Amino acid sequence: MPDDASFYLSGLDLRGRAVLVAGAGRVATRRLPALLEAGAVVTVVAPQASELVRELAATGRLAWLPREVRSEDVVGAWYVMAATDSARANALVGEAAERQQTFCVRCDRAAAGSARTPTRLAVDGFTVGVLGTGDPLATRALRDRIAAAITVPAAGSGQQG
Ligand SMILES: C[C@@]1(CC(=O)O)C2=NC(=C\c3[nH]c(c(CCC(=O)O)c3CC(=O)O)Cc3[nH]c(c(CC(=O)O)c3CCC(=O)O)/C=C3\N/C(=C\2)[C@@H](CCC(=O)O)[C@]3(C)CC(=O)O)/[C@H]1CCC(=O)O
Numbered sequence: 001m002p003d004d005a006s007f008y009l010s011g012l013d014l015r016g017r018a019v020l021v022a023g024a025g026r027v028a029t030r031r032l033p034a035l036l037e038a039g040a041v042v043t044v045v046a047p048q049a050s051e052l053v054r055e056l057a058a059t060g061r062l063a064w065l066p067r068e069v070r071s072e073d074v075v076g077a078w079y080v081m082a083a084t085d086s087a088r089a090n091a092l093v094g095e096a097a098e099r100q101q102t103f104c105v106r107c108d109r110a111a112a113g114s115a116r117t118p119t120r121l122a123v124d125g126f127t128v129g130v131l132g133t134g135d136p137l138a139t140r141a142l143r144d145r146i147a148a149a150i151t152v153p154a155a156g157s158g159q160q161g
């Protein structure tokens, strides 16, 4: 990155749908709350897990399989997050997802994945997403400027005449 890919921004309805997260470190942990808020049925596969992942597993909010990820773990998933610190494991997951035609984020090598994680901003039921050019800190800075500028219109003010 930057590369010349351009993206189709979509809003995924993940309620009740299986999502695989490979890895349970800093990046996976940062992304899990939004997946769970969206109602995804999340399976995390990783030998080591953060405190939050252990807690969410202990309270039944997600399933954690404490082992290395395998390509079969992708079967049945609607969306996949390859977020291990092993390039080999991320590639294995990404390739299995590609074969199965499931969108997959590669946290270590964005250009090898088929989806990217936008930074988000939720205001009064609206969601604003920003995808950048490969500098996540610049993307975050733009998000913060948008947040500072936003005024949500009153209900009905978008109607004509
Ligand atoms: C938006 C956000 C959402 C989130 O992560 O939740 C996000 N990254 C965030 C933070 C962040 N990312 C990184 C650092 C450490 C920076 C540093 O230290 O310099 C930090 C800061 C931190 O961690 O605090 C490093 C990094 N990021 C990627 C790579 C690999 C690569 O570029 O190939 C590497 C190098 C890894 C390495 O070096 O090994 C790739 C991606 N990161 C993306 C999203 C996707 C689209 C990005 C876009 O459009 O701009 C994309 C392309 C794919 C994806 O992962 O979906 C969030 C920021 C906003 C927010 O706060 O909401």
Ligand SMILES: NC(=O)c1ccc[n+]([C@@H]2O[C@H](COP(=O)([O-])OP(=O)(O)OC[C@H]3O[C@@H](n4cnc5c(N)ncnc54)[C@H](O)[C@@H]3O)[C@@H](O)[C@H]2O)c1
Binding pocket: 022, 023, 024, 025, 026, 027, 028, 045, 046, 047, 048, 049, 050, 067, 068, 069, 083, 084, 085, 086, 089, 106, 107, 108, 136
């Ligand atoms: N996309 C982003 O926004 C972003 C930001 C920072 C870092 N990164 C990249 O994302 C990756 C993860 O970073 P992190 O800080 O979360 O790492 P981390 O060290 O905090 O966590 C790594 C996780 O991967 C798991 N793991 C290792 N081998 C595995 C395997 N074979 N199968 C399943 N799980 C396995 C570990 O058990 C651990 O849970 C790194 O490649 C890093 O370069 C991406």
